[in-house]
Amino acid sequence: MPLLPTPPELPPVVQVTEVYRDGSAHGVAPQPFTVDEQHWQQGDVTGRTYSLLNPTPEGDAVAPSLTQEGTDPPNVSPEAPEALPLDAEEEALPLEVEAVSELLLRADRQVYDPDQQIVIATGNVLVQFGNAQVLAERLWINLIDRYARAEGNVFFSRNDQVIEGDVVTYNLLQGAGTIHNARGELRLSTLAEDFATTFPNDLVSGTVPVDPQRPTPGSISGVTSPGGVGFVTDPDQDLFGAEGGTVRRLRFESERVRFDASGWYADNLRLTNDPFSPPELEWRSNRVSLVPLNADENELVAENPRVVFDQGLSIPLWRGRFILQRGELPPDAFNPLPTGIGIDGRDRGGLFIEREFSLPGTGPLQFTVAPQVYLSRWLDESDFNLTNPANFGVVARLNGLLGPRTSVRGFFGLSGLDLANFDDRLRASFRTQQLIGTHRLSLEYSYRDRLFNGSLGFQDVQNSVGLLFESPNITLGDTQINLRYQLSGQYVTANSDQPDLIGAGGSIGLASLFRFQGAVDLGRSFLLWQGQPLPSTPTEGLRYSPRPLTPSLRLSAGLRGVATYYTSDDLQETLEARVSLSGQVGHLQRNTFDYTAFNIGFSKSIIAGDTSPFLFDRIVDQNVLSGGIVQQIYGPFLAGFQTSINVDNGRVIDTNWLFEYRRRAYGVQLRYSPQQNTGFIGFRISDFNWTGRTAPFDGPFDAGDAVVQ
Numbered sequence: 001m002p003l004l005p006t007p008p009e010l011p012p013v014v015q016v017t018e019v020y021r022d023g024s025a026h027g028v029a030p031q032p033f034t035v036d037e038q039h040w041q042q043g044d045v046t047g048r049t050y051s052l053l054n055p056t057p058e059g060d061a062v063a064p065s066l067t068q069e070g071t072d073p074p075n076v077s078p079e080a081p082e083a084l085p086l087d088a089e090e091e092a093l094p095l096e097v098e099a100v101s102e103l104l105l106r107a108d109r110q111v112y113d114p115d116q117q118i119v120i121a122t123g124n125v126l127v128q129f130g131n132a133q134v135l136a137e138r139l140w141i142n143l144i145d146r147y148a149r150a151e152g153n154v155f156f157s158r159n160d161q162v163i164e165g166d167v168v169t170y171n172l173l174q175g176a177g178t179i180h181n182a183r184g185e186l187r188l189s190t191l192a193e194d195f196a197t198t199f200p201n202d203l204v205s206g207t208v209p210v211d212p213q214r215p216t217p218g219s220i221s222g223v224t225s226p227g228g229v230g231f232v233t234d235p236d237q238d239l240f241g242a243e244g245g246t247v248r249r250l251r252f253e254s255e256r257v258r259f260d261a262s263g264w265y266a267d268n269l270r271l272t273n274d275p276f277s278p279p280e281l282e283w284r285s286n287r288v289s290l291v292p293l294n295a296d297e298n299e300l301v302a303e304n305p306r307v308v309f310d311q312g313l314s315i316p317l318w319r320g321r322f323i324l325q326r327g328e329l330p331p332d333a334f335n336p337l338p339t340g341i342g343i344d345g346r347d348r349g350g351l352f353i354e355r356e357f358s359l360p361g362t363g364p365l366q367f368t369v370a371p372q373v374y375l376s377r378w379l380d381e382s383d384f385n386l387t388n389p390a391n392f393g394v395v396a397r398l399n400g401l402l403g404p405r406t407s408v409r410g411f412f413g414l415s416g417l418d419l420a421n422f423d424d425r426l427r428a429s430f431r432t433q434q435l436i437g438t439h440r441l442s443l444e445y446s447y448r449d450r451l452f453n454g455s456l457g458f459q460d461v462q463n464s465v466g467l468l469f470e471s472p473n474i475t476l477g478d479t480q481i482n483l484r485y486q487l488s489g490q491y492v493t494a495n496s497d498q499p500d501l502i503g504a505g506g507s508i509g510l511a512s513l514f515r516f517q518g519a520v521d522l523g524r525s526f527l528l529w530q531g532q533p534l535p536s537t538p539t540e541g542l543r544y545s546p547r548p549l550t551p552s553l554r555l556s557a558g559l560r561g562v563a564t565y566y567t568s569d570d571l572q573e574t575l576e577a578r579v580s581l582s583g584q585v586g587h588l589q590r591n592t593f594d595y596t597a598f599n600i601g602f603s604k605s606i607i608a609g610d611t612s613p614f615l616f617d618r619i620v621d622q623n624v625l626s627g628g629i630v631q632q633i634y635g636p637f638l639a640g641f642q643t644s645i646n647v648d649n650g651r652v653i654d655t656n657w658l659f660e661y662r663r664r665a666y667g668v669q670l671r672y673s674p675q676q677n678t679g680f681i682g683f684r685i686s687d688f689n690w691t692g693r694t695a696p697f698d699g700p701f702d703a704g705d706a707v708v709q
Contacts, residue, residue, distance in 0.1 A: 466490025
């Protein structure tokens with residue numbers, strides 16, 4: 001995009017106004033002056049504003065356009081505004097304009113030269129424009145060229161964004177500038193809004209400046225972790241127990257940041273989610289550009305992007321180009337895993353690898369394609385035949401928002417390109433969700449959906465289409481009892497063993513029925529004991545965890561009732577009671593055996609019957625004992641398992657083995673289930689919030705790093 005046009009070179013008229021703490025203003029004639037801190041103390045003056053105006057050849061004053069491309073210039077009114085109160089010997093300036101470009105300046109010393117139109121400020125400099133501030137030790141402004149230079153511990157803040165630097169230069173006409181040795185913090189949720197206009201013209205005479213807040217470097221407190229973002233090879237798994245995740249706040253350092261009307265550019269950029277230094281996790285790039293494509297999309301291009309762990313191990317990122325939707329990074333922007341590694345013994349023959357690619361130009365929707373290679377099938381079934389199409393497959397996923405309360409999610413999987421077995425390889429599903437108040441309505445379709453039903457193992461649902469209405473978690477008054485309920489209706493084609501539905505000649509076959517279900521769940525948790533967490537410091541509570549761990553012991557109880565009616569006149573009713581005891585001890589602060597988490601529970605079906613005509617939802621495990629443990633072994637290494645057993649026949653329903661490398665800023669997790677013959681590797685990036693000013697990263701930028709290829 002082109003830069004803004006330069007207006008005719010005419011000597012500007014400068015309106016100088018002294019601003020008082022009570023909001024009043026006093027006009028000052030444009031003559032040479034020098035003011036210092038002693039002057040500010042007299043009359044409770046807080047600073048001076050400089051209103052920049054250009055006289056036209058006819059003598060009318062016109063404000064220069066400081067707007068960015070795509071916005072309208074300030075409106076010029078033919079009517080003169082109300083005159084400011086001036087001294088008796090001063091004459092009012094003939095200004096006929098409503099919108100002016102104003103900067104409010106406060107410093108220990110200001111020197112103004114009206115002939116050269118230069119302002120020099122030194123000592124505790126504060127410049128305020130709209131909702132933004134610049135603090136520095138020295139400031140030089142050329143009012144003719146609209147050029148400013150700030151030096152000495154420069155501190156820029158606007159709304160939730162904070163940027164610091166050694167030297168900052170800025171051209172007000174072109175909207176272009178440079179920040180040397182830039183560092184700061186970015187709140188991604190408001191980034192686009194906060195930096196929409198770099199120097200707004202919304203400061204009016206009489207505005208009282210906000211007192212500067214420059215916290216001491218490294219003086220942060222109140223560190224919390226509300227969640228994070230996770231990447232897993234199994235799309236049905238979620239490291240955070242909810243759909244999606246995000247990182248809302250990052251801090252950065254760069255040798256130089258440049259910006260103009262066409263975009264932002266950074267040299268030797270370092271980004272981290274870690275509030276402490278040196279960071280445990282960094283995203284580095286030799287050069288980064290952020291250029292707007294349209295009103296909703298921005299293009300982020302990074303040269304040699306890589307993720308650096310603990311200032312040493314560096315893993316290159318395969319993607320160097322991202323499309324930001326409304327200022328938001330894509331969820332996988334910081335994914336360090338070059339390939340996905342998973343285990344699926346049912347569809348893919350065991351061990352497989354995949355690599356996911358995002359397709360651009362899909363608007364608010366994110367469409368990804370992941371080619372897959374089935375290593376176990378290649379080694380065991382095809383005798384090392386690389387040309388066998390059964391050894392290759394593909395997965396495609398669709399996610400996004402159609403509106404502020406409407407989302408869509410789609411999945412297409414082909415676990416083998418041998419078209420002779422196409423019907424057995426293909427799986428697909430689509431879901432659109434609409435928020436209705438606090439409830440959620442979903443329209444769902446699936447083809448060959450795979451469900452795990454306890455002792456019956458995996459069951460396929462050939463086809464299913466219908467609606468699901470879900471409530472949020474509702475607390476009943478002061479009882480601390482939580483209520484959830486849902487209603488659903490589907491037309492289902494799935495495996496059945498009832499002869500009247502599948503006919504004679506087979507023990508299992510497909511049947512098609514309408515299925516209507518209602519479910520209600522009540523639960524309450526009782527805190528039996530609770531210890532004290534350690535402080536949120538990198539050597540105590542946050543040494544190996546994104547949040548301080550609180551030792552506790554908790555008892556939970558619940559009741560769940562489900563009624564399902566099928567158009568075969570079958571009715572399956574269940575009433576299940578459950579009770580569990582869970583707890584954790586230790587703080588995960590020392591090197592060995594300083595953290596143990598455990599749980600044990602029992603569920604019993606008070607009312608149950610295997611009256612479902614289908615196998616995928618038939619209740620077969622009526623008395624289940626479950627339990628698990630996670631134990632710190634050494635430092636950030638943890639191991640554990642979670643299992644469930646059918647008490648009636650002693651059969652293990654399912655067991656998941658867990659191995660984890662847990663750090664404050666990130667974590668790596670490996671899970672494997674022998675019963676399901678499935679597993680995945682997951683990577684977590686923690687999201688942090690904090691109060692105060694973070695310390696420098698420490699350590700120089702290395703363009704090469706210790707890269708692991």
